Amino acid sequence: MSVDLRATACEWRACGRPAVVVEVVAHKGSVPRETGTRMLVAADEVIGTIGGGHLELKAIAQARELLGLRGATVREQEVALGPSLGQCCGGALTLRYTPLADTAPQAWAGPSPRFFLQLYGAGHVGRAIVALLAGVPCYVQWVDERESEFPGGAAHPQHIERVCVEPVEAEVAVAPPGAFYLVLTHSHDLDLALAHAILARGDFGFFGLIGSKTKRARFERRLAERGIASETLARMTCPIGVPGIGGKEPEVIAVAVVAQLLQAAGRRAG
Numbered sequence: 595m596s597v598d599l600r601a602t603a604c605e606w607r608a609c610g611r612p613a614v615v616v617e618v619v620a621h622k623g624s625v626p627r628e629t630g631t632r633m634l635v636a637a638d639e640v641i642g643t644i645g646g647g648h649l650e651l652k653a654i655a656q657a658r659e660l661l662g663l664r665g666a667t668v669r670e671q672e673v674a675l676g677p678s679l680g681q682c683c684g685g686a687l688t689l690r691y692t693p694l695a696d697t698a699p700q701a702w703a704g705p706s707p708r709f710f711l712q713l714y715g716a717g718h719v720g721r722a723i724v725a726l727l728a729g730v731p732c733y734v735q736w737v738d739e740r741e742s743e744f745p746g747g748a749a750h751p752q753h754i755e756r757v758c759v760e761p762v763e764a765e766v767a768v769a770p771p772g773a774f775y776l777v778l779t780h781s782h783d784l785d786l787a788l789a790h791a792i793l794a795r796g797d798f799g800f801f802g803l804i805g806s807k808t809k810r811a812r813f814e815r816r817l818a819e820r821g822i823a824s825e826t827l828a829r830m831t832c833p834i835g836v837p838g839i840g841g842k843e844p845e846v847i848a849v850a851v852v853a854q855l856l857q858a859a860g861r862r863a864g
Contacts, residue, residue, distance in 0.1 A: 598751060599642045603634055603699035611636060613694040614657035618644055623685025625675065632702070634694070637661055644689070649675065653689055660691050668692045705731035707753070708859040709799065712769050714762060714788055715778040716743035719804065722848035723776070724754060730852070732859075735769070737762050738779070766791040772862070774855060776834070778804035789813060793822045793830065800858040802834040802851065 606613050613636040621629050626645020633642040633650070635657035644650055652673075660666045669691040709732050713720060716738035727734055733753050738744065739760040750756070759765060762779075766788065769775070775798055777788045785803060792801050803813065810832040817827060835850030836857065 599632060599634060600699050600702045600704060601752075602641050603694060603697070603702075606634070606636070607694050607697070607699060611694070612661055614660050615690075615692045615694055615697050615699075616644060616653050616657050617690045617692070619670070619688050619690045621685060621687040625685040625687050629687075630703070635661075649673065653691075656689075657691055660693070666693055668696070707731055707733045708863075709733075709774045709855060710770055710772075711735070711774040711776065711855065712737060712765060713776045713778075714738070714784075715776075715780065715804075716740065716745075717778065717780060718844040719778050719847050719851075720776075721745055722844040723851055724750065726848050726852045728754065730856075732855075735765065737765050740780075761787075763787045763791045766795060771797045772799040774798070774800040774802075774858065776802045776804075776851065776855075778834075782809075786813060786816060789830065790817060790820055790822070793817060793826050796826055798829075799862055800855065801830050802854065803830060803832040804834055805832050807833065 603615065613634055616633040616635060618627055618629050618631045626647065626649060627643070631644050633640065633644045633653070635654055637658060640654060644653060656671065660669060671689045671691070672686065673689060674686045708730065711727070711732060711734045713723060713734055713736045716736065720736070724734065724736055728751050731753070735755050735757050737757045737759065739758065739762050741758045744756050744758070757765060762784065766775070775792050777785050777792070779785055779788070785805070789803055792798055803810070810830070813832070814827050818824065831854070834854065835847055836853045839846065839850040
């Protein structure tokens with residue numbers, strides 16, 4: 595479920611906007627999205643996805659047909675993806691169509707966060723990473739001592755919290771065990787202080803530090819002088835980002851880094 599779908603459904607229901615909730619209520623085999631996935635369909639707008647393709651086009655058409663009926667009630671539809679839609683997934687699922695007015699979206703379970711991340715730095719790369727994480731089920735504390743560096747304009751989703759505090763390294767202690775950390779501030783001295791706090795704590799699930807191999811070597815030497823063990827230093831990821839993605843544009847770096855966070859979360863879940 596999109597991280598904003600529940601809030602949108604609550605808003606639409608409160609203002610009486612006609613819509614239908616399409617939900618995957620059962621599945622077996624290979625399917626585009628699994629049980630619990632929802633999509634919100636109005637006459638002129640669709641929020642969320644149940645997997646795209648022919649399945650979703652048919653579901654949207656069914657939902658809009660239901661919208662046009664007076665006194666419409668809940669419908670269920672069993673779909674075998676191969677025989678009925680010609681999709682190569684081969685699985686089967688059951689879709690439920692419910693008028694939004696007959697649902698309680700505030701009671702929907704939200705998606706489980708894939709990770710808790712403390713992201714230090716509101717510069718160009720930090721902003722690009724946050725933009726990508728806006729659509730990922732996770733929880734982010736975005737930390738910078740400079741309020742002016744956080745972008746203005748539209749508010750971020752509820753799962754992204756801006757934290758403007760000084761000294762920023764004190765925030766390391768409030769993260770839960772197994773938290774992910776990304777350090778990409780405007781200052782090498784601040785990066786070093788944060789790295790020391792994270793490594794001294796030791797219970798991180800992932801720690802990424804922006805920089806080159808040369809920066810890593812210098813930091814390892816200085817952190818070792820401060821008492822950080824070599825096996826703990828080896829768990830620091832620097833440079834950051836999955837290998838094989840070239841380019842130093844903030845948006846390119848962000849794609850590589852978010853992919854790395856998702857890989858790390860997948861390994862922990864496995």
